Amino acid sequence: MVAGAHFLLQTSAGLVDASLGRFAFDGRDALTLVAGQQVEATGVVRRIEGAQVFVVRTVEVQGKVYVIRNEHGVAMSPQARGRASNKMDADGGAL
C-alpha cells in the first residue's frame, strides 16, 4: 500500500483505491473531502504489490483543483504547492 492518505473512489468501473500521498491534507491548499462528495480526479493507475492503485495527481472538488502530485508524479508538499501557486500567480497562468 502506498504510504500516505488514501480514499476510496466510487466510479462507474467500481471502487478504486486512490492514493493521495503524504501531503494532501496538510498545510496550504490542503484538500478537504467529505464522504459521498462528487470529485474529479486525474492520475495514473499503477499495480503495486499485486493491487491496482490509482495514484492521484489532481483532485477537483466543487470547482477547486488540488494538486496532489506534479506533472512528474512527485508528491507536492504544502511548501511545494505554495511555490507552485506563487509561480502561477506571478506567471499569470494556470497550473
Place this chain on the structure above:
Amino acid sequence: MRRGYVGIGTVVLTAIWLTGCNSSNFSPPTELIAATSGSSQSAQVNMPFSVPLVATVTMGGQPVSGAFVVFTAPSSGASGTFSNGTNTETDTTGSNGVVTSSTFTANGTIGAVALTASVAGVTATTMFSLTNTSGPPASITATSGSLQSATIGTAFGAPLVATVVDANQYPVNGVTVTFAAPANGPSGVFANTTTTDTETTNANGVATSTTLTANGTTGSYSVGATVAGVATAASFSLSNVAGALVSITATIGTPQSVTVNRPFANVLVATVVNGNQQPVSGVQVTFTAPATGASGTFANGTTLDTETTNASGVATSTTFTANGGVGTYTVTATVPSGAEPANFSLTNTAINFAFYVSGLEAINGGSNFYGLAGSVQVDGNGDVLGGEQDYNDGIGVLSPQPSGDAILPETGALTVDSSTGLGTLVLTTNNTSVGVNGVETLAVQFVNANHALIVQFDGSATSSGSMDAQTLSSTLNDGNYAFTLSGVDTAYLPIVFGGVFSVSSSGTALSGTYDVDDAGATVTPTLGTSFSGTISAPDAFGRGTITGAIGISLNYYEVGPEAIRIIDVDSTDAGIGSVFGQGTGTFSNGSLGATVFGVQSNSLGSLFAAAGMFTVPTSGTLSGVADVDEFDNDVIVTDAAISGTYTVASNGYGSLTIAQGDLGDVSVLGIYSTDPNLNLNDPNNTTSGLGGALIADLDGFTLNGTGVLIPQTDTSTASFAGSYAFGAQTFHSPRGAKLGWEFDFVGQGAVSSGALNNASGLLSDPFFIFNATGPDGTDTAKFTGTTTPDPTNAGRYTMKLGITVAADPVNFNTVIYQAGGGQLFWLNADKTDVSVFLGVLEQQGSLVTVPALAKTESAQER
C-alpha cells in the same frame, strides 16, 4: 741426660773411624734440628694455634732419640705461651727424632711471632713463624668524613672513612663495610650513583668510601657504616646545602600547545648546571603546574612531578596532559637550592567541532526541510566558548547572510556520559527562529574523541548528521575534491547534486563537473555540467562561502584539509552536503573493488533508502546483493541479487548502473571518488574504514538521494563485535496530530555473539510517531536485536531491531551490511513496516579525551 746416647754412640763412632776415616778428615757429626710442621700458622689473639710445633733432630742423617729440644717464644710483644703457661718449654725427641710441643696459645698482641726450637747444648736452632691475628669485628667507628657539608648536586670534599676493630681494639683487616645514605630526602649518591657503597678494610681496619655527591635536597642527614657482626653502625653526619650557583633552564617542551584533555606532544625537560655551567646530577627537580584553571596533570594524576637529574643534569617529566581549561599558563621547574625556576609556557586550546544535520523541521510552519551546519568551540569541560552556524529550511527562514548565526559563549554546554559517549550539546544562538527560541539541543553519540553521530533533540526539528573535530586552516587546500548535496529546489521539490572539482589559486577558485537530479525541473537528470566558482577564505571557525557554483549560494565549514561540510544558504531553496578530498592519485575502474553502499533520499524527497554490497567480477561490472525500501513509491525489494556496470574516469567522476528492476527503481548512481586514505563517515579517522566514493541516486523525479560507497574489507562475523555507536534517520508514516514523517536516533551498545542487548540512546520524535515520546518530542530509548548472518552473503545480516520508548516497543526489520568490523550500514526495509531508515554502526574508540565527560548514566536518564 745424655747417657743413652753416649753408650751407643761410642760403639758406632769407633766402627766408623776404623773403617771409613783417616786422621786428617775426621769430624764427629753434629746434631741438627729442623721445623717439621706447625710453622706459618695464624691464630686470633688469646686463642690456641690449631696444631703444635713439631721439630726433628738428626745427627748424621739419623734421628736422634732422647734429645732435649727447647721451644722458645718471644718474651714480649706478639707471642704466646705453652701449656706450662710460659713462653718456653723443653721436650724430648722420640725414637724417630721428632719432638712435639704442647699447645701454643697466642697472647693478646697481634703480629708475627718468631719461635725458636733448639737442642740443648747444640747451637743448631730452627724457627717457627706464627702470626697472632685480630679478633672478629667488635666495633666500627667513623674515623673521618663526618661533619661535612656539600652544595646540593656536588661532591663532598672527603670520603667517608670507617675503622673496624676487634674486642681488643685491634684493627680488623679484610672485612666488608657498607656505607648507606638515606634513600629519600636530603642524601647523596656514591660513585656507583646509588646510595650504598661497600668497601673492604685494610690492615689498619680502615674502609674508605668512594666519593659521595649530595643530591638535590638540602638538609642534614646521616650516612651509616656497618660491618657484619657489629650491631652499632658508625654514623657520618653530613649536610646538603643550597648552592647559589646552581641554575635550571627549560630545555624541551616550551612553548607548546595541545587541545584540551589531550597529552602534550613533548614531555617537559629541564637542565641543571652549576656555576661553571657543568651539569649537576642527582638534583631533584620539581615540575609544578597550576592547581586551578587552565593546567594539566602529570602521569601520577597530580599537578606535581619530581624527577632527578641524570649525569647530564637533565630532569625529564612524565607525560603532561592538558586539563579541560582553555588558556596559556606556566609550569615551573624548581630545584631545592632556590635557583630561579625554569618556566614552561603551555597552552590548552579549545576544541572546535564542525556539525551538520539535515531532516525535517517541526516549527516555522513545518514540516519543512531542515538543514543546519556550523562550528562550535568548547573547552575541555564542555563549556561552549562560541561558534557560528547556518540554518535553512528552504521556505525563507534561514540564518542571516553573510553573518550566519552566532553561537553565544558561556551559555551552552556539551555534556557527555563518560562510559558511553552519549550526551547532549546545547547551543544558544542569536537566531530565535531555530531551536526553542534560539536554543538548540543536539543529541550526541561520540564514536571516538573526534567524531560523534548527532540528531536534533529539542522538538524543533528532527534530523541526523555528524559532528567532527576541526583542523582549521586559513585557506582551503588546492587540489581535487568530490561532493554531494541534497535538498529542495525553488519549487520545494527534491534535488540532489554530485560532482568533482578542483580548487586552485591558493584555495580561492574552483571548477569542475556536476550532475543534478531536480524533481522540479527536467525530466531526466542533467549530467556532466561544467561549473566554476569562487571560494572565500575560512574564518576562525572554518566558515567560508562558495559563490557562483552549481547555481546556488553555499557556505562551508572545514572539518579538515580533506573534509568540508556545505550548506545552501539561498532563501528560496535549501540543501546540505559534504565535500571530500580526492588525494593526489588518479582514478579508474580499478578504483572500485568489493564495496558496501548506502543511499537515501532527503526528508523532503521521494522517501527511500537502499543499501547493499557488491563485488567486481571484471573491471567495470558488478554483482552483489542489496535491499531497497521506496517508501513513497511503495516499492520494497529485499535480498535482491543485483548486477550492473560502472565507469570511473581518471578525475574520479563516474557512474554506476544497476540493471533495471534488480533493485526497484534504484538504477542510476553518480560516482564521485574520494581519497582512498579518507574515512567518509569519520573524516578524522585515518586508520580504518578508508576509501570509497560519494554517490548520488540520479533516477529522475521520483527517486533521488545521496550516499556513499565504502570498500568492503572484512565480512567475518567475528569482527562484528564490541562496542558500537549507531544512529539512523527514519521515515515513517505520520501518526501524530502533526503531519510529520521522520524520527531520528543515536545510541550505543555492545554487540556480542551477534546480539545488541539493551543498548541505550536518545530519540528525536517531534511528530510523535512513538506513543510515549516525551511532550517536547524527545526521549531516551532502548535498542535490542539479534543479528542473523545471511548464509549466502557473508557481510549481510538481518535483525529485528526493537526500539523501546518508555513502554512502547516497536520492531523494525533491519538488514545490515558490513564494510568491516568498524563500520556497517543498517537499513530498515520490510514489507510489513511503514517505515524506512538508513544509518550506520561505527565501532567505538577511546573516549578519554572527549570534552565534558561528566554526566553519569543515571543523570542522563529522564
